[in-house]
Amino acid sequence: MSHPPIGKLLREWRARLRYSQFELALQADVSARHLSCIETGKAQASRGLLARLADVLGMPLRERNALMIAAGYAPQYPETALDTPSLQMMRRAIDLIVAQQEPYPAFVVNRHWDVLRVNDAAIRINQLVMEGRPGKHDNILRQVFDPEDIRPAIVNWEEVAATFILHLHQEIAASPKDEKAQALLEDILRYPDVPHAWRQRDVTTAPSSILTMTFRSRRGELSFFETITTFATPRNVTLDEVRIECAFPADDHTAAVCAELAAAS
Structure with a gap:
């Protein structure tokens, strides 16, 4: 089964931290069924849910932006040169x-x-x-x-x-x-x-x-x-x-x- 970009990212991060869908869903206060639907592209994740998932997964800001973009949202955090x-x-x-x-x-x-x-x-x-x-x-x-x-x-x-x-x-x-x-x-x-x-x-x-x-x-x-x-x-x-x-x-x-x-x- 092919997965949309958001699903691929979430599966990669879950695998890296050895989280099951159930474990991630439990910590992010979302149903395992809804998380499964997000990973397969059957449901759209809200920005708030994505932020909770990123918190649970401990994503750095660059990766949080990538998660937002993969879900079809604008990046959450700016990136500017240090001398701006x-x-x-x-x-x-x-x-x-x-x-x-x-x-x-x-x-x-x-x-x-x-x-x-x-x-x-x-x-x-x-x-x-x-x-x-x-x-x-x-x-x-x-x-x-x-x-x-x-x-x-x-x-x-x-x-x-x-x-x-x-x-x-x-x-x-x-x-x-x-x-x-x-x-x-x-x-x-x-x-x-x-x-x-x-x-x-x-x-x-x-x-x-x-x-x-x-x-x-x-x-x-x-x-x-x-x-x-x-x-x-x-x-x-x-x-x-x-x-x-x-x-x-x-x-x-x-x-x-x-x-x-x-x-x-």
């Missing part, structure tokens, strides 16, 4: 967080790990570990996987790369129609010495709660762990997908080097 006037206050908040992270690195990235902003500390640490060589990429995953970028400076590369691959697989599983994420995965898997097992999603391993990245440098090894800040209850697709990654020193030596670099700049 309507997001001015949000940009100020981002800039404040990034500036306050000094003398430690901070990065603003989008859902595909493209770097949108960095603070001066990130530039100083990058110049130190890259020995003044310019990086090839403005994408964190490509930086980590490309042997001609920052990869050779990462002491615990396999651990770091495995964690990033796991996150990317999970994001693709959450947004299977994201062609850019799929292309990014295919590209980084082509880099040398990437284990073949990483081509498949590892559903048995959870991401490490704290990942420490250690870099080689002429000032000795520098170790950082990261925290990630996101916007709570965003009403804009762009804000929903922006992450602020703040790196903190994992030892006293790293903290001292960061302070010295800041004082000398």
Whole structure:
């Protein structure tokens, strides 16, 4: 039996979360029969019901818009560039967080790990570990996987790369129609010495709660762990997908080097 776009999307999300029609219907306060009719195209879902289904399924805003479009409605959430006037206050908040992270690195990235902003500390640490060589990429995953970028400076590369691959697989599983994420995965898997097992999603391993990245440098090894800040209850697709990654020193030596670099700049 063929299914309309809305039915296909709902079935994909149910399968991803291992929900039966009955379980999803129960949590969304709708009859299983009505949900079945929506999936097969025999009934039309209201915008309110779609919103409840999206809440139960934990859909990000981009996927919620796709659900609305598949049902024949206009997208619910706007998507605007970060530099548009309507997001001015949000940009100020981002800039404040990034500036306050000094003398430690901070990065603003989008859902595909493209770097949108960095603070001066990130530039100083990058110049130190890259020995003044310019990086090839403005994408964190490509930086980590490309042997001609920052990869050779990462002491615990396999651990770091495995964690990033796991996150990317999970994001693709959450947004299977994201062609850019799929292309990014295919590209980084082509880099040398990437284990073949990483081509498949590892559903048995959870991401490490704290990942420490250690870099080689002429000032000795520098170790950082990261925290990630996101916007709570965003009403804009762009804000929903922006992450602020703040790196903190994992030892006293790293903290001292960061302070010295800041004082000398």
